[in-house]
Amino acid sequence: MTQVSMTVNGKSVSGDVEGRTLLSGFLRDHLSLTGTHVGCDTAQCGACVVHVNGGAVKSCNMLAVEADGAEVGTIEGQAATDGSLNTIQQAFQDHHGLQCGFCTPGMVMSAAALLKENPRPTEAEVRKYLEGNLCRCTGYHNIVKAILAASGQDVSSIAAE
Amino acid sequence: MYNFEFEKPSTIADAVAALGDEDAQALGGGQTLIPTLKQRLASPSALVSLSGIAEMQGVCVEDDGSVAIGGATPHAVVAREAAGSYPALAALAGQIGDPAVRNRGTIGGSVANNDPAACYPAGVLGSGATIVTNTRQIAADDFFEGMFSTALEEGEIITSVRFPVPQAASYQKFLQPASRFALVGVYVARFADGVRVAVTGASEDGVFRWSEAEQALSKEFRADALMGLSINPMNMIGDLHGSKDYRAHLVAVMTKRAVAACL
Structure with a gap:
């Protein structure tokens, strides 16, 4: 077992893990932060996307020991401490950017990473950035719309399809 | 996946020493290796992470104009930092996988794995790049030896890849x-x-x-x-x-x- 310490959503945490423990497993099983979803467990679906030192990564495809000393951000750290949604989450709610909600944590974390890099993306840039996030309700249209709205752009002309 | 010992050296010399153990395996960004371990297609006794070695990170332009990329540099960093010095290669790096994969996957990992459908081998061979390891320099023409096979010896680490910049x-x-x-x-x-x-x-x-x-x-x-x-x-x-x-x-x-x- 190896002791790992990291900052998760601004709080210092540590735990003893095996070499093979995935970051997703550490977050879910050791810290009970089950908002990070494990969908495919093959690094394809993106439901497990979290931020590590500011960049989006698939936490099911990164060892917990590799995140030792890192700043990790998860979906639980997105809303304010009083539970009020952040701009991206609110936009997902306003624009019906989710159906079953399973992919949503990864979608929100990818969207946050995108808007940090590119605060006013085009629709094509949003779709391109979400290539590693799969939604099996086929809800992409409203997800894209929500992210554009969260970036402060007018989405009234984007018709629901 | 089977368990393994994990080591994260901070120098190339320490990494080479750690890889001297029987069944030790180098770990780049893990974007291929971790799924492989999950499927139990590999069962190394130890993983030696190369992500903590500062001298294997980043993109720099050499005196002769060639672009040298540290072996542990993630694709996203190449896409960003080589955009001015070698735009076609930066564009290639920016097309690998998806954004989250590009934040972890590394050039050294991709080149060492030599997946027959990976992007980097085409950029490395097409540029006539030189693969620099802890022991030698290997021309791209001599490096790729067929599907998932390269000229790398056991325990040899790609420390950087040096690209001549074409017109x-x-x-x-x-x-x-x-x-x-x-x-x-x-x-x-x-x-x-x-x-x-x-x-x-x-x-x-x-x-x-x-x-x-x-x-x-x-x-x-x-x-x-x-x-x-x-x-x-x-x-x-x-x-x-x-x-x-x-x-x-x-x-x-x-x-x-x-x-x-x-x-």
């Missing part, structure tokens, strides 16, 4: 949208002394140079110069995503697109 270059990737690998990808690089064409995704022997196209393009650098040239489908990969004939056809199409993009 013009382009990577054209026909995406396999489920895997995000190349169904066929072609890297064309035009140098003062000739043109190099490297093809990934297509051959059962992994990345290869299309020498007939190189000769034709070295004489006349136009897409039309490729008229009448074709790839023998015999050694192409044929699978549910595309037949041998389909891939052979795509090689010519993507080569023409790459040439057009250079002009």
Whole structure:
């Protein structure tokens, strides 16, 4: 077992893990932060996307020991401490950017990473950035719309399809 | 996945020492290796992470104008930091996988793995790059030895890859949208002394140079110069995503697109 310490959503945490423990497993099983979803467990679906030192990564495809000393951000750290949604989450709610909600944590974390890099993306840039996030309700249209709205752009002309 | 010892050295020398243990395996960004371990297709006794070695990180332009990329540099960093010095290579790095994969996957990991459908081998072979390891320098032409096979010895680490910068270059990737690998990808690089064409995704022997196209393009650098040239489908990969004939056809199409993009 190896002791790992990291900052998760601004709080210092540590735990003893095996070499093979995935970051997703550490977050879910050791810290009970089950908002990070494990969908495919093959690094394809993106439901497990979290931020590590500011960049989006698939936490099911990164060892917990590799995140030792890192700043990790998860979906639980997105809303304010009083539970009020952040701009991206609110936009997902306003624009019906989710159906079953399973992919949503990864979608929100990818969207946050995108808007940090590119605060006013085009629709094509949003779709391109979400290539590693799969939604099996086929809800992409409203997800894209929500992210554009969260970036402060007018989405009234984007018709629901 | 089976458990393993984990080590994260901070120098190349310590990494080489750690890899001296029997069944120890180097870990780059893990974007291929971790799924492989999950499937129990590999069971190393120890993983030696290369991500803590500062001298293996980043992109720098050498005195002779070549671009050197540290072996542990993630694709996203190459896409950003090489955009000015070698735009075609930066564009290739920016097309690998998806954004989250590009934040972890590394050039050294990709090149050492030599997946027959990976993007980097085409950029490395097409540029005539030099693979620098802890013990030697290997020309790209001598490095790739067939599907998942390279000239690397046991425990040898790619510390950097050095790219001569061509006058013009382009990577054209026909995406396999489920895997995000190349169904066929072609890297064309035009140098003062000739043109190099490297093809990934297509051959059962992994990345290869299309020498007939190189000769034709070295004489006349136009897409039309490729008229009448074709790839023998015999050694192409044929699978549910595309037949041998389909891939052979795509090689010519993507080569023409790459040439057009250079002009």
